[in-house]
Amino acid sequence: MATRNQRATGWKETGRQKDDYYSTPRWAVEALLDREIFESPVWECASGDGAISKVLEERGYTVISSDLRQDETVYGEKGVNFLFETKKVKSIITNPPFKSGLNFVLHALECADKIAIFGRIQFLESFERYEKLFSKHSPARVYVFSGRCSCLKNGEPVNAGILCFAWFVWEKGFTGKPVLDWIVPKKKALLLVEEAKTK
Numbered sequence: 001m002a003t004r005n006q007r008a009t010g011w012k013e014t015g016r017q018k019d020d021y022y023s024t025p026r027w028a029v030e031a032l033l034d035r036e037i038f039e040s041p042v043w044e045c046a047s048g049d050g051a052i053s054k055v056l057e058e059r060g061y062t063v064i065s066s067d068l069r070q071d072e073t074v075y076g077e078k079g080v081n082f083l084f085e086t087k088k089v090k091s092i093i094t095n096p097p098f099k100s101g102l103n104f105v106l107h108a109l110e111c112a113d114k115i116a117i118f119g120r121i122q123f124l125e126s127f128e129r130y131e132k133l134f135s136k137h138s139p140a141r142v143y144v145f146s147g148r149c150s151c152l153k154n155g156e157p158v159n160a161g162i163l164c165f166a167w168f169v170w171e172k173g174f175t176g177k178p179v180l181d182w183i184v185p186k187k188k189a190l191l192l193v194e195e196a197k198t199k
């Protein structure tokens, strides 16, 4: 049964993709890589169809891709439950299933020096996440998408831009407070520059 939070954020028990399989749009991955540098190897530990892995590879990163599912759509190693893996890598970048986002981040912190997680802005809330994660491990940076950003299901946008997403970045040894910044889609940013010129 859906929790109150899940209902409030539009989660539906029926109609969800198996294992929360939704792809991250390319431009959202590029926006992260335009702002952050990672050390290889980078592990995309819930790789889906490779939406993040492929952009990383294009940028010259050495990428390890794996996913729990075993079907032919999976890019990388199939049937790998990240939560039971003990591999150590320099970086992890992923968009995990929302329902197990907390466990993914806690485990990723044990496996990598730098982590970037694509998730809903609501990930910042809840007592459980505050107690188990944010009060002990503050992200170094949070990049909020200033415009709504739709994930993809079979290549088509889903949730029609109703959810607000962000990139959450953790770095080993970081003890400060997180810096908050915004990601403005490139087309919108260009429009704003043009508007500013006419003022």
Ligand SMILES: C[S@@+](CC[C@H](N)C(=O)[O-])C[C@H]1O[C@@H](n2cnc3c(N)ncnc32)[C@H](O)[C@@H]1O
Pocket: 018, 019, 020, 021, 022, 023, 024, 045, 046, 047, 048, 049, 050, 051, 052, 066, 067, 068, 069, 080, 081, 082, 083, 094, 095, 096, 097, 098
């Ligand atoms: C929201 S999709 C994102 C896919 C891909 N990371 C992307 O950004 O396009 C979440 C993915 O996590 C995978 N997944 C779910 N539970 C997992 C687990 N315990 N270990 C590894 N992968 C898992 C699902 O099969 C699905 O492909």
